[in-house]
Amino acid sequence: MKTIAILTSGGDAPGMNAAIRAVARTAIFNGIRIMGIRFGYDGLINGNIYEMNVSSVADIIQRGGTILGSARSSEFMTERGQKKAYNILQDFGIDGLVVLGGDGSYRGAEVLSNMGIKTIGIPCTIDNDMGYTDSTIGFYTAIDTVSEAISKLRDTSSSHGRANIVEVMGRHCGDIALYSGVASGAESIIIPERELDMEAITSKIKRGRKRGKLHHIIVLAEGVGKPYELKEDIKRITGVDTKVTILGHVQRGGSPCPYDRLLASEMGNKAVQLLIEGQSGLALATINGKIVPVPIKEAVETKRVLNEELYAMAGEISI
Numbered sequence: 001m002k003t004i005a006i007l008t009s010g011g012d013a014p015g016m017n018a019a020i021r022a023v024a025r026t027a028i029f030n031g032i033r034i035m036g037i038r039f040g041y042d043g044l045i046n047g048n049i050y051e052m053n054v055s056s057v058a059d060i061i062q063r064g065g066t067i068l069g070s071a072r073s074s075e076f077m078t079e080r081g082q083k084k085a086y087n088i089l090q091d092f093g094i095d096g097l098v099v100l101g102g103d104g105s106y107r108g109a110e111v112l113s114n115m116g117i118k119t120i121g122i123p124c125t126i127d128n129d130m131g132y133t134d135s136t137i138g139f140y141t142a143i144d145t146v147s148e149a150i151s152k153l154r155d156t157s158s159s160h161g162r163a164n165i166v167e168v169m170g171r172h173c174g175d176i177a178l179y180s181g182v183a184s185g186a187e188s189i190i191i192p193e194r195e196l197d198m199e200a201i202t203s204k205i206k207r208g209r210k211r212g213k214l215h216h217i218i219v220l221a222e223g224v225g226k227p228y229e230l231k232e233d234i235k236r237i238t239g240v241d242t243k244v245t246i247l248g249h250v251q252r253g254g255s256p257c258p259y260d261r262l263l264a265s266e267m268g269n270k271a272v273q274l275l276i277e278g279q280s281g282l283a284l285a286t287i288n289g290k291i292v293p294v295p296i297k298e299a300v301e302t303k304r305v306l307n308e309e310l311y312a313m314a315g316e317i318s319i
Contacts, residue, residue: 001118001276003033005049005089006098008066009040009105012252013124013138015260016066016100021057022268023098028054030276035094040101041108042073044085049092061261064141064254066100076108086115096275098268100124102136103300106283110296113281120271121283121296122264126252129173131304132294133285137264139175141257146180149247150217154184157215163205163242165231169251170221173304176251178311181219187318188216192223193306196230202237204319209240216240266291 004027008016020036027034036056038048060067075081089097089112096118099109102125113119123130126142146168157164166186170176174191181189187208188201205216218234220227231242256264267284270291274282283299285292 001032001095001278003035003092003094004096004098004272004275005035005037005092005094006068007037007040007044007100008068008070008124009099009101009108010070011102011125012065012070013126013136014064014141014252014254014256015137015264016124017060017063018256018261018264019100019122019124019137019268020066020068021061022265023272024052024057025054026269026272030272032272032276035092036068039069039071040073040105041076041085042071043069044088045073045075045081047088047091049088061265062255064252064256082111082115086112086117089117096120096280098122098271098275102127102130106296106300110281110300113296118275118278118280119296120274120280120293121299122267122271123283123285123299126176127170127173128175129170129304130299130302132283132299132302134287135263137260137267138252138256139260141254141260142169142176142251143180143183144257145251145254146176146247147184149245149250150180150184150186150219153245154215154217157217157243160241161214163216163218163234163238163240165218165220165227165234165242165244167220167222167227167244167246169247171223174221174223174306175304177219177221178307178314182310182314184217184219185318186217186219188218189311189314190218190220190224191306191311192221194311196224198233198237202234205234205238205240209238
C-alpha cells in the first residue's frame with residue numbers, strides 16, 4: 001500500500017473533516033502518500049486530485065462540512081463513468097480508497113472494490129439511516145443543532161401561547177425527529193415509520209391547555225410531509241394558534257460535537273489500518289461502542305430499524 005486516496009460524497013455531515021484528518025495523518029504516519037479527491041465521484045472522473053500533507057488537514061477537526069467538497073455524479077452511475085474512474089485511480093497510482101458518505105456513496109465504493117480497487121467506507125450522514133451501524137458520523141451534531149433550535153422556539157411559543165410544528169430532515173428514517181424530540185422535551189413526535197395519529201396530537205394539546213400549559217412542540221420528520229396542512233388541522237380542531245418552522249439545511253452545518261469528532265477520528269484511523277492489511281470492500285460500523293468492519297454489501301442492504309423502546313418512552317414522558 002503506497003498511495004491512498006480519500007473522497008467525500010453525497011450530503012455533507014459534521015465530522016467529515018475530522019475523518020479526513022485522521023485518514024491523512026494515519027497514512028502519513030505509516031509512510032503512505034495520501035491524495036485528496038475533490039467533489040466526490042465527479043471529481044474522481046475528472047481527475048480533480050491533489051497530494052495532501054500534514055498541513056493540508058491542520059485546524060479542520062472542529063470545522064463542519066468537508067474541505068474536499070461533495071457533488072452528485074450521474075456519469076459515475078454509468079459503466080463508462082465507472083471505468084473512467086478506475087482508470088484515473090490507476091493513472092494516479094492509487095492503491096486504496098476511503099469513501100465517506102451514505103448508501104449511494106457506498107454503492108460506488110462497492111463497484112470500485114469489485115473492479116479491484118481496495119476500498120473502505122466510513123458512514124457519514126446526519127440522517128442515521130444506515131442500519132448496519134449504531135450511529136453515523138454527523139447524527140449527534142444534528143441532534144444538538146435541532147435541540148437548540150427547539151429550545152429557542154419553546155421560549156417564543158410559550159410567550160404567545162402557541163403550538164409550533166418543527167420540520168426536521170429525515171425522508172425515510174425518523175431518527176433526527178425522534179432523538180431530538182426526546183432530547184428537547186417535545187410533546188409530539190411524528191415520524192415516517194409510524195402513521196400520523198391526529199387524535200393523539202390534538203387531545204394532548206387540549207389536555208395541556210386545561211392544566212395551563214402555554215406551548216406545544218411537535219417535531220415532524222420531512223418524510224411525513226405537509227406541515228402547513230397539519231398546522232391548519234391542529235388550529236381547526238384545537239383552536240390553538242399554530243406556527244411552522246422548517247429548519248432545513250442548517251441541520252447539516254456547524255462544528256461537530258465531541259462524539260462525532262471522536263467517532264470520525266477512530267474510523268479514519270481504522271480505515272487506513274484495514275487498507276494496510278490488504279482488506280477491501282468493507283464499511284466501518286460502531287456496534288456496542290466498538291469500531292468493526294462489515295462487508296459493504298451487507299452495510300447497504302441492512303435496513304434501519306426504529307428504536308421502539310425510545311419511541312414508546314417518548315410517548316410516556318410527554319403526557
